[in-house]
Amino acid sequence: MTIQIALAVVVFVGAYVLIAIDKIPRVTVALCGAAAMVIIGATDDHGVFFSEESGVDWNVIFLLLGMMIIVGIMRHTGVFEFLAIWAAKLARGRPFRILIMLVVITALLSAFLDNVTTVLLVAPVTLLICERLAAPVIPFLIAEVMASNIGGTATLIGDPPNIIIASRAGLTFNDFLVNLTPIVILLMVVFIGLCWLLFRKGFRYEPERAQRLMALNEREAITDKPLLVKCLVVLGLVLFGFVAHPLLGFAPALVALLGAGLLVLLARLEARKVFGDVEWETLLFFAGLFIMVGSLVNLGVMDAVGQAAKDLVGDNFLGAAIGLLTGSAVVSAIVDNIPYVATLAPVTADLVQSGGAAAHPLWWALALGADLGGNATAIGASANVVVIGIAKRHGHPISFWTFTKYGLIVTAVLIAVCVPYLWLRYYL
Amino acid sequence: MRASDLQVPMPMVTRGTTAREAGSLIAEGNRIGLVIADDAGVPEATVSATDVLRLMLPRYILDDFSLAHVLGEADSDEVWERLDQRTIGELVDDSEVPVHDLVVVNADDTVLEVAAAMAESKSQLALVGPPTAGTASFVSLPHVMTAIVEADDRRRSSAADGGASAS
Numbered sequence: 001m002t003i004q005i006a007l008a009v010v011v012f013v014g015a016y017v018l019i020a021i022d023k024i025p026r027v028t029v030a031l032c033g034a035a036a037m038v039i040i041g042a043t044d045d046h047g048v049f050f051s052e053e054s055g056v057d058w059n060v061i062f063l064l065l066g067m068m069i070i071v072g073i074m075r076h077t078g079v080f081e082f083l084a085i086w087a088a089k090l091a092r093g094r095p096f097r098i099l100i101m102l103v104v105i106t107a108l109l110s111a112f113l114d115n116v117t118t119v120l121l122v123a124p125v126t127l128l129i130c131e132r133l134a135a136p137v138i139p140f141l142i143a144e145v146m147a148s149n150i151g152g153t154a155t156l157i158g159d160p161p162n163i164i165i166a167s168r169a170g171l172t173f174n175d176f177l178v179n180l181t182p183i184v185i186l187l188m189v190v191f192i193g194l195c196w197l198l199f200r201k202g203f204r205y206e207p208e209r210a211q212r213l214m215a216l217n218e219r220e221a222i223t224d225k226p227l228l229v230k231c232l233v234v235l236g237l238v239l240f241g242f243v244a245h246p247l248l249g250f251a252p253a254l255v256a257l258l259g260a261g262l263l264v265l266l267a268r269l270e271a272r273k274v275f276g277d278v279e280w281e282t283l284l285f286f287a288g289l290f291i292m293v294g295s296l297v298n299l300g301v302m303d304a305v306g307q308a309a310k311d312l313v314g315d316n317f318l319g320a321a322i323g324l325l326t327g328s329a330v331v332s333a334i335v336d337n338i339p340y341v342a343t344l345a346p347v348t349a350d351l352v353q354s355g356g357a358a359a360h361p362l363w364w365a366l367a368l369g370a371d372l373g374g375n376a377t378a379i380g381a382s383a384n385v386v387v388i389g390i391a392k393r394h395g396h397p398i399s400f401w402t403f404t405k406y407g408l409i410v411t412a413v414l415i416a417v418c419v420p421y422l423w424l425r426y427y428l
Numbered sequence: 429m430r431a432s433d434l435q436v437p438m439p440m441v442t443r444g445t446t447a448r449e450a451g452s453l454i455a456e457g458n459r460i461g462l463v464i465a466d467d468a469g470v471p472e473a474t475v476s477a478t479d480v481l482r483l484m485l486p487r488y489i490l491d492d493f494s495l496a497h498v499l500g501e502a503d504s505d506e507v508w509e510r511l512d513q514r515t516i517g518e519l520v521d522d523s524e525v526p527v528h529d530l531v532v533v534n535a536d537d538t539v540l541e542v543a544a545a546m547a548e549s550k551s552q553l554a555l556v557g558p559p560t561a562g563t564a565s566f567v568s569l570p571h572v573m574t575a576i577v578e579a580d581d582r583r584r585s586s587a588a589d590g591g592a593s594a595s
Binding site for chain 1: 486488498499506
């Protein structure tokens with residue numbers, strides 16, 4: 001091992017540790033790590049900006065940017081609040097039914113929106129509903145954030161790790177729909193059952209309270225109907241663009257950017273509202289991560305890790321899939337799943353390349369493990385941290401262990417459901 | 429005109445003052461903000477009336493203003509039932525609320541000096557003299573603006589008088 005490789009590994013591991021302990025903003029860590037890689041000569045300008053193997057993955061960056069712009073404009077319409085209140089009223093004010101409705105809505109939204117955005121949209125309206133019903137807030141918030149992490153697993157655009165996997169593996173939106181959406185639907189059914197087991201005791205139906213909820217006028221939440229129509233048309237076109245990829249040939253990032261551009265033209269909002277919800281820090285964090293991982297690819301470190309993985313796996317791809325699924329869930333429970341997947345993607349790509357069709361399900365194992373593992377602990381996913389912050393601000397603090405005791409049960413059960421899915425669907 | 433000519437006594441609130449009490453002080457005195465004192469009664473910060481208004485609103489409305497539309501009038505009245513449970517301390521601890529460090533001016537400072545100090549700190553209140561426990565006197569933004577406009581009026585009328593005498 002050369003000094004350069006040793007230094008690069010130290011930079012990479014150090015950045016990982018700093019991201020995990022979360023004392024310094026993760027974007028700062030990722031950019032400093034990337035800068036260190038450039039300084040030690042592990043990568044260069046061509047490697048950073050133009051290399052498909054070791055550079056910044058612009059597909060991921062621009063897909064995220066496009067979707068952030070679309071969602072940022074759409075949230076000004078009030079449609080998300082409308083949906084949540086409409087669903088709660090459909091449940092006639094019965095707390096557990098409302099929980100199920102909100103969980104389903106959250107999972108559905110999360111399949112198309114970033115998880116953090118979804119919980120930021122759903123949490124305030126949940127607090128209003130709980131106040132109307134005098135229902136306990138904590139079960140609602142915990143169930144919603146978990147549903148968000150589960151729902152995000154279903155599609156290519158639902159969770160950033162899926163976007164990274166899609167880009168690195170060359171998978172389409174439809175590949176995710178065919179391979180992950182069915183299992184996510186099954187996981188949601190199981191999750192609702194778990195919610196009944198874990199949370200039902202705290203709920204009590206009070207007819208007078210239910211009347212207070214039924215008095216809410218969800219139509220008033222829609223603040224800009226013409227804009228809502230424009231947003232729905234553009235969102236429909238974008239989803240069509242994703243699904244019609246084999247026909248149109250546009251990469252998801254291009255579809256999202258074209259949709260964002262069209263909506264910006266149609267919405268005619270001021271720049272502050274159009275770009276105010278773009279999380280520039282997240283995009284830079286991704287760029288920094290790609291440069292760090294790309295540096296290890298340049299130096300041959302990822303090839304060595306890939307070779308070691310190949311030697312370990314041999315021909316046992318079912319074992320590898322189950323190992324990757326459970327291992328990813330464990331690691332993602334502790335470490336941000338974005339750097340984890342960014343690191344594992346080149347290794348998985350090596351395995352899939354050498355193993356052929358039998359190794360292809362490893363991508364789905366990686367996505368399921370990394371996405372669902374975020375539910376296990378209070379710090380497993382960014383959305384968990386955001387919801388815990390909201391709960392604290394509103395006077396309903398959720399301790400690390402309160403979240404984690406539910407999270408561990410839910411994650412263990414859901415991962416256990418994924419094991420037979422992988423086996424039955426791909427290896428029987 | 430000096431700061432001492434513009435100063436008026438201001439009531440002070442503490443971290444334990446409730447949203448209802450703070451709101452009453454602002455409404456009854458037609459005030460633009462409040463002065464927050466420490467446990468010893470020494471003024472240490474100011475907060476604007478709109479930020480006190482934030483304290484009176486439920487947090488879910490602050491997180492999502494469109495939710496205010498879905499509540500009917502009868503329901504809207506119910507959201508005020510927790511005014512006695514919210515305190516000024518929450519504003520002080522809230523990183524999203526710009527609680528201003530106290531702007532201190534001297535009694536003999538000119539209107540320009542007072543205006544510059546308030547503009548620099550984006551504060552609508554300035555304490556006259558060093559912070560001490562007990563009743564304190566403050567200059568508020570409307571008083572400063574009134575003094576500025578009056579000074580300009582005097583300048584215009586004297587310029588007009590000068591022009592008239594010259595002709």
